[in-house]
Amino acid sequence: MQKKILEFTNILRKSGIRVSTAEAIDSFQALEELSLDDREIFRDALRSTMVKRGEEVPTFDQLFDLFWSGFYDSLRESFGQATGGLAEMGMDLEQLLQQIMQMLQNMQGQEGGDLGELARALLTTDLSQLENLIRAAAEQAGVERIENFLQVGFFSRRTLEQMGVEGAMDELRNLADQLEQAGMSPEEIQALRSLIEGLMEAVRRSVRSFTERELQKQNHDYMEKFRRETLLEKSFYHLTEEEIRKMREVVERLAQRIKNVLSIRRRRLKRGKLDLHQTLRRNMSHGAIPFELVFKQRKKDRPKLVILTDVSSSVANVSRFMLQFVYTLQEAFTKIRAFVFVAELGEVTPLFQELDINKAIEEALEGGDVINVYTRSNFGYAFHHFWQNHLSAIDNKTTVLILGDARNNYNDPRAWCLRDIHNKAKNVVWLNPENPSAWGFGDSVMDKYLPYCDVAEEVRNLRQLSKVVDGLLL
């Protein structure tokens, strides 16, 4: 049992659930206190000792079912079918078996009278013994190394060989022959023979299903890892609908983590000058002798943010996650104003005040009813428009965040607009989903804008995005 639990712990770890040694020990102690008859209680005990995060519970439940499941159940099912055939022929299995056992005892010592472990387990359909035999053989055959579906056949065969199924079958067939000679009735012999074939089939099927389960177990961790890690690295350009949905969760979690870090950072900043008023007030009970000192809290320096987002289809995904990220973290900023553009520029800040984040983002990407998204990108025009109408939004505490690939379709870049923005703002950050080596080539005018950006970064995946946002807040 201990071994099995350790094995299970390993599988949990592989799937990204962190189970410490102390927690594994806890689970042993927990199981000592409980009766193991109730599967549900057994699962709850393992879960409460090993899984400490709400979002890991579904993973645990899936793995639990795969691991502790019901291999025994499926074994019972296949063997039920095999022995069920007997009943159809009007034979009582119990009775037949008793008869055989009796005859076996009579034949003790004669050749063929002794049955091997497997053959005996098969004949008496001793399922738990069979399960043990299959598991042991599978281990010998190295089934845990299985990697893909094509290997199922190979490993099943090896497991069967390891078990010595053929040998056991021969033993059983011999037994049938001998019983025939010993004077068993022809119907019974026939029933026995068909039973033996049925058992053979059942064993094959069970081993196969065992191997498939093993594959699922191994795969599970592979898929989970894929889900968590590669999404961070995956380029925004190649996301499927499904991945966009999952990505939302990942962004959310990442933002949450940054929030946590922020609260710590800010607390470290807190200590400022001595606050005389507060110190006197606090120490009234000590006869105004200053035992406890109170310091003024340094004012939190939260940045103001103006976001200019290109929402043309080429960068829509980056914009989506950028907006989600920033708005999940909105309490970290004093004020956020968001503008979207393709060629025209429009403000979408109100959307975020009225709707919930995800809805607001989807509407903003559609142009938020203020701009036409079905034109060709024109950064120069958009910046000029901003310069004319919204330059007052920028002061020396404002960070301007521009998101776009700077592919200007050979229009006038009007870089002087950005220069003026740069002069007024605290800093200008440009996030470009393209690789820096492509900046300035073809219709990219990134090189014209570059002198007026304090930071220009390539942001092609979530990891890069979170790094930049983190840097903004520091």
Next chain:
Amino acid sequence: MFDSVDQVLEALEKQSYIADKNIATVVFLAHKLEKPVLIEGPAGVGKTELAKVVAAATGRPMIRLQCYEGLDEAKALYEWEYSKQLLYTQILKEKFTEAMAGAGSIRDAAERVGKEDSVFFSYNFIVPRPLLNAITSDDPSLLLIDEVDKSDPEFEAFLLEVLSDFQVTVPELGTIQAKQRPLVFLTSNNAREMSDALKRRCLHLYIDYPSEELESKILRTKVPDAAAGLVEDLVGMMQRLRELDLKKTPSISETLDWARALLALNASELDEDLVNQTFNVILKYEGDVRKAQAELDKLLQKKAGQAAAQAPAAAPQPAAATKKGALH
């Protein structure tokens, strides 16, 4: 106290707390292994309530520590009672002079004062706060650390000593071991993820919104006067409401509030007007109310659909009668 999981279930039910097996198993283990339990889950599913009923079921006094940002050791563990110490020095002034009488030098005097030091830093002058209370209590108690996610990370680190060894350290007095290990429940709304170190020391219990079956059982226990039809309508409606994308999903406590409100209005089943009037009992944001109202047809229609499916088989006549009534 508890010998089996079923016994826990029974004891909780006696306190009219309807739990599933998962909850009972964790409570049982917490008691057997003497480990703290970290309870997580959405607001209003009965996290704090669980601690209360366990306290009641086991007859232990409950000591509650409500966490908030800025909570520190002085408010959670102990504080020196400065004014009392001061008062005592004033009262004992004469004694001091007496003790000092023979002292030849300042060094000698200081040493003598030093010897009496421990008088002023003893249990007499300590104001115990919840954590110290739980540890020094002579009877076994139940310590509830509520909304631990609201506290600061520093405080969390400080909790570790208490949770793993059930001991606290007061520099002047030394380390104090728990006389009786308290049962500890921590609740969290997940405003912030707790550190792995804390999680490792706790059993973990995640309480989710209850299943339809469990919810109606809870409702029947807590609001026994509600008609069976109303309970069924209510629970069905709540389950469907939770599927909507709401800012604040209504929880069990809202279901109970709603049931009581409807009972006060003498309602025996749900209809559109009634739901519209009482939506603000369960939905706490204007946006949510609007969203639910937009979906109201669907929420009720499902019910109507079920009713229509059952009605012909069960009672075709009343249905016909109401139709006739409508004609007049």
